[in-house]
Amino acid sequence: DADVTQTPRNRITKTGKRIMLECSQTKGHDRMYWYRQDPGLGLRLIYYSFDVKDINKGEISDGYSVSRQAQAKFSLSLESAIPNQTALYFCATSDPAFSGGGTDTQYFGPGTRLTVL
Amino acid sequence: AQSVAQPEDQVNVAEGNPLTVKCTYSVSGNPYLFWYVQYPNRGLQFLLKYITGDNLVKGSYGFEAEFNKSQTSFHLKKPSALVSDSALYFCAVRDRGSTLGRLYFGRGTQLTVWP
Numbered sequence: 001d002a003d004v005t006q007t008p009r010n011r012i013t014k015t016g017k018r019i020m021l022e023c024s025q026t027k028g029h030d031r032m033y034w035y036r037q038d039p040g041l042g043l044r045l046i047y048y049s050f051d052v053k054d055i056n057k058g059e060i061s062d063g064y065s066v067s068r069q070a071q072a073k074f075s076l077s078l079e080s081a082i083p084n085q086t087a088l089y090f091c092a093t094s095d096p097a098f099s100g101g102g103t104d105t106q107y108f109g110p111g112t113r114l115t116v117l
Numbered sequence: 118a119q120s121v122a123q124p125e126d127q128v129n130v131a132e133g134n135p136l137t138v139k140c141t142y143s144v145s146g147n148p149y150l151f152w153y154v155q156y157p158n159r160g161l162q163f164l165l166k167y168i169t170g171d172n173l174v175k176g177s178y179g180f181e182a183e184f185n186k187s188q189t190s191f192h193l194k195k196p197s198a199l200v201s202d203s204a205l206y207f208c209a210v211r212d213r214g215s216t217l218g219r220l221y222f223g224r225g226t227q228l229t230v231w232p
Contacts, residue, residue: 004160033219040126042207042224043161058219090160104211105151106220108160 003027004109006091012115019078021112023091030095032074033106034058034066037088046089049074081116088113119144121210123223130198130230138193138226140208150191151209151220152182161207167191178202198230 004025013019023032030051035043045058047066055068063085067075078085092106120143130136142148149168153161165176172184182193191208205227209220 040224042121042222044222045219048219092161104149105163105166107163108153110158110160 004091004093004107006089006109006112008112009110010113012117013081014117015080015082017081017116019081019114021076021089021091021114023074023076023109025072025074025091025093025109027093027107028071028095029093029107030071031093031104032068033092033094034064034074034076035090035092036060036085037090037111043090046076078114078116081114083116086114086116119210119212119221121208121221121223123206123208123226125226126224127227127229130228132200132230132232133197136195136198136202136228136230138206138208138228140191140193140223141189142191142208142210143189144210144212146212146214149211149213150182150184151211152176152180152191152193153207153209155205155207155225157204164193164206200230200232203228203230 007022033048034046037043044060046064047058049055049068052068065077089112091109094104094106096104122141124139151166152164154164155161165174167174167184175181180195184191205225207225208223211220
């Protein structure tokens with residue numbers, strides 16, 4: 001979905017390096033999310049943000065941090081990357097005011113494939 | 118606790134045949150249910166959702182899903198599969214009583230449609 005963009009699309013890094021993944025959206029949504037996808041495990045929530053001043057941990061936040069620079073921007077950082085953080089990372093946005101029935105449907109970016117050597 | 122189960126890691130079907138991708142869920146309240154599709158090297162795309170009302174929900178690309186409250190299921194269906202439907206499909210649930218919009222995803226089912 002071109003309304004949600006992620007950079008970089010691919011990144012290879014080494015253990016111990018600090019990495020930042022960026023997400024931008026033009027959908028005007030307040031809520032933003034970071035997930036990681038691992039084969040056979042589906043998507044797991046890392047962090048979510050309801051607005052610029054509201055950031056919350058998801059189920060697997062250890063080793064990650066986030067920054068919500070503006071309504072449209074939500075960055076994920078790996079302070080010291082380790083090999084088991086090799087995964088596909090997705091950003092998503094939602095807003096119940098925009099979703100039929102207030103379902104808060106989420107819309108995903110194209111993903112960032114991160115490899116930690 | 119919320120959870121989603123997709124009992125089949127893979128589903129294989131011949132083009133033109135009907136397809137079903139299974140999903141069962143567990144939520145503490147009433148659910149919103151979703152199906153997403155992921156094509157290779159792409160993000161997840163929203164297919165359809167169940168809010169309330171008619172148990173048969175129609176979505177994009179000719180897909181539909183049937184909500185069955187007694188069986189806590191939300192199976193994805195299509196009457197006639199296409200090779201281009203080959204992708205990874207995710208079922209997701211959200212407790213409608215929750216103010217948090219987080220989704221709980223299944224592990225995904227790889228659908229392969231052969232010519």
